Amino acid sequence: MQDKQDNLELGGRTFHSRFILGSGKYSLKLIRAAVEYAGAEIVTLAVRRANTKETENILDYMPKGVTLLPNTSGARNAEEAVRIARLARELGCGNFVKIEIMRDFKYLLPDNAETIKATRILADEGFVVLPYMYPDLNVARDLADAGAAAVMPLAAPIGSNKGLATREFVQILIDEIDLPVIVDAGIGRPSQACEAMEMGAAAIMANTALATAGDLPLMASAFKLAIEAGRKAYLAGLGRVLARGGSSSDPLTGFLRD
Amino acid sequence: MENKFIVENKGLSPAALRRKTQLETDPSCRTDCMKYESGMEVINSDIKDRVLAQVAGYDYGKYTAADVKAALGRSRCTAEDLKALLSPAAEPFLEQMAERARIETGRHFGNTVYLFTPLYIANYCENYCVYCGFNCYNDIARMRLDESRIEREMQVIAQSGMEEILILTGESREKSDIKYIGAACKLARKYFRLVGLEIYPVNTDEYRYLHECGADYVTVFQETYDINKYGELHLAGHKRVWPYRFDAQERALKAGMRGVAFSALLGLSDFRKDALATALHAYYIQRKYPHAELSLSCPRLRPIINNDKINPQDVGEKQLCQIICAYRIFMPYIGITVSSRESAKFRNGIVKIAATKISAGVSTGIGDHEKKYKGGQQGESGDEQFEIADGRSLEKTYEEIEEEGLQPVLNDYLYV
Numbered sequence: 001m002q003d004k005q006d007n008l009e010l011g012g013r014t015f016h017s018r019f020i021l022g023s024g025k026y027s028l029k030l031i032r033a034a035v036e037y038a039g040a041e042i043v044t045l046a047v048r049r050a051n052t053k054e055t056e057n058i059l060d061y062m063p064k065g066v067t068l069l070p071n072t073s074g075a076r077n078a079e080e081a082v083r084i085a086r087l088a089r090e091l092g093c094g095n096f097v098k099i100e101i102m103r104d105f106k107y108l109l110p111d112n113a114e115t116i117k118a119t120r121i122l123a124d125e126g127f128v129v130l131p132y133m134y135p136d137l138n139v140a141r142d143l144a145d146a147g148a149a150a151v152m153p154l155a156a157p158i159g160s161n162k163g164l165a166t167r168e169f170v171q172i173l174i175d176e177i178d179l180p181v182i183v184d185a186g187i188g189r190p191s192q193a194c195e196a197m198e199m200g201a202a203a204i205m206a207n208t209a210l211a212t213a214g215d216l217p218l219m220a221s222a223f224k225l226a227i228e229a230g231r232k233a234y235l236a237g238l239g240r241v242l243a244r245g246g247s248s249s250d251p252l253t254g255f256l257r258d
Numbered sequence: 259m260e261n262k263f264i265v266e267n268k269g270l271s272p273a274a275l276r277r278k279t280q281l282e283t284d285p286s287c288r289t290d291c292m293k294y295e296s297g298m299e300v301i302n303s304d305i306k307d308r309v310l311a312q313v314a315g316y317d318y319g320k321y322t323a324a325d326v327k328a329a330l331g332r333s334r335c336t337a338e339d340l341k342a343l344l345s346p347a348a349e350p351f352l353e354q355m356a357e358r359a360r361i362e363t364g365r366h367f368g369n370t371v372y373l374f375t376p377l378y379i380a381n382y383c384e385n386y387c388v389y390c391g392f393n394c395y396n397d398i399a400r401m402r403l404d405e406s407r408i409e410r411e412m413q414v415i416a417q418s419g420m421e422e423i424l425i426l427t428g429e430s431r432e433k434s435d436i437k438y439i440g441a442a443c444k445l446a447r448k449y450f451r452l453v454g455l456e457i458y459p460v461n462t463d464e465y466r467y468l469h470e471c472g473a474d475y476v477t478v479f480q481e482t483y484d485i486n487k488y489g490e491l492h493l494a495g496h497k498r499v500w501p502y503r504f505d506a507q508e509r510a511l512k513a514g515m516r517g518v519a520f521s522a523l524l525g526l527s528d529f530r531k532d533a534l535a536t537a538l539h540a541y542y543i544q545r546k547y548p549h550a551e552l553s554l555s556c557p558r559l560r561p562i563i564n565n566d567k568i569n570p571q572d573v574g575e576k577q578l579c580q581i582i583c584a585y586r587i588f589m590p591y592i593g594i595t596v597s598s599r600e601s602a603k604f605r606n607g608i609v610k611i612a613a614t615k616i617s618a619g620v621s622t623g624i625g626d627h628e629k630k631y632k633g634g635q636q637g638e639s640g641d642e643q644f645e646i647a648d649g650r651s652l653e654k655t656y657e658e659i660e661e662e663g664l665q666p667v668l669n670d671y672l673y674v
Contacts, residue, residue, distance in 0.1 A: 024670075025367065025368020025369065025370060027663070027664075027665045046670065048669070048670050048671055048672035049669070049670050074671070076549055080674040084672060084674055087672070103548065104549065105548060105549060105551055105552065105591060159365040160365065207368070208364075208365055211368035211369060212365065212368070
């Protein structure tokens, strides 16, 4: 059996859960239950939602003890992302930041070039930087060089629930990058989260899949189990998967036996 | 008489009455509504031509139930699918359209609904648009709030908890000049997290100035994309110039505004064509300015002071719902605003399907928020642009959205 202490190390901190939960698309009153059922220890929130007056502050709904992962949504370039990250720190959201830079309103696809720039600046300022990115190996290497604490490639367009549309490219990042690879965006079902974990993803981030579920806490719990199952399968080492039918042992090289 | 909106005004001078009657009855005395006036910036854009070409070729009678089913069966909605969804053939499929729209809305917005309120700071107008309560020949109480009154109104609104404001004026460059509107924007930034503008269209450098003053969102209603009808309804004033109005969103985006909103006033002309034109206008802008945040409004005609007969014509609530669902299926990512022109019942229903933003605590008059929000005396006030149908306060609207299982959001905006 594998060591029970299978933890996620991120920015010098240790997490037991590998499920990062979004908070922006559902009722504030459900955040607590979602975190609890998901067993999540990291919750993302948009700084632009947190930057509000006292009437309705999403920060008030965050359970104690979770690590906040503020995101820079709304930023259209590196400069804006840096400003938003600094504001997050001023608002008391800690030093973790998820960089989201979009100059595409339709698909909300990340701008990799600007993301590298912002990562370098913020990592130099002591932030634990988790960049949301399009899964491109060269960019992932540049992000690692720039000081990112992990990379967060998208599985599919955000909110699409399409699952691992970028499967092959995410696998390359997992194989080649020494940082944790956290699969973000597009994961619509627990089975897709499980598959990403089986591939060797370090964690899964989901929001819309839960927000659009009939029973949010129950879906949070389903994701938790799927992510744990996928992780265990990865650690166990998947057995060989045969393309079709059975097979005798050494069908091709049997003739070499004496 | 070309239209049924005309309002009588016995208080006009004989000369003004003569001019009014002449404008109404003698098309030859009107200017060419496709010709820019001096001072109006002309930009290089082919979006007008593309929208008009699509609308000209739109024969909604030719679409069948099979076209509608095919449109609903596709994962990505094309312009041709949109045409089917806006056609009469789609009416029997309203529930299926709503179901699809609800799924798309959920994917992009979760269950959030944004709230805002409009603030009219002046109702002077230099235009003669026959259906509008602010038109220059309508006999209403005119007013322009000075800066201290604007600030007082903003304080009262901010105290209610509202964080997004839309500043409106009547369309008078003389009475509500750019500097005056800019001053209102600067004041609004003190009290609100997002400041939008719905004013007369201006040139790029003027939008840039207003952006520097704190406005980040520009709404311009084209009213109707039917140029002939536009010319018959907008009889005089700078608003008469149709293409200058059409290009307003592009000028605003070139000036650095983060977002723009589009709309036809449903009921003025053929609503199916106007709905198609509105959606395509936004669609082409999205392709040219992919970073821009876009939203659509879907107002229907309402009664005005001195003409309570004005109504949404053939655009019933079912047709309105059809249009909104078609917008959502065609552009799943776009904001859709439903104003207090519609009833509380309709708005509570439509936020569950496709609308992402609604107004609350609304007055379309000038300087009357203190009375409406807090009761008691008020100073001088100006008359309303149109009658609203949903007078709910922010608190009540917020509660009712929550009861529908949705999350009201007062702010999701950051100036960076």
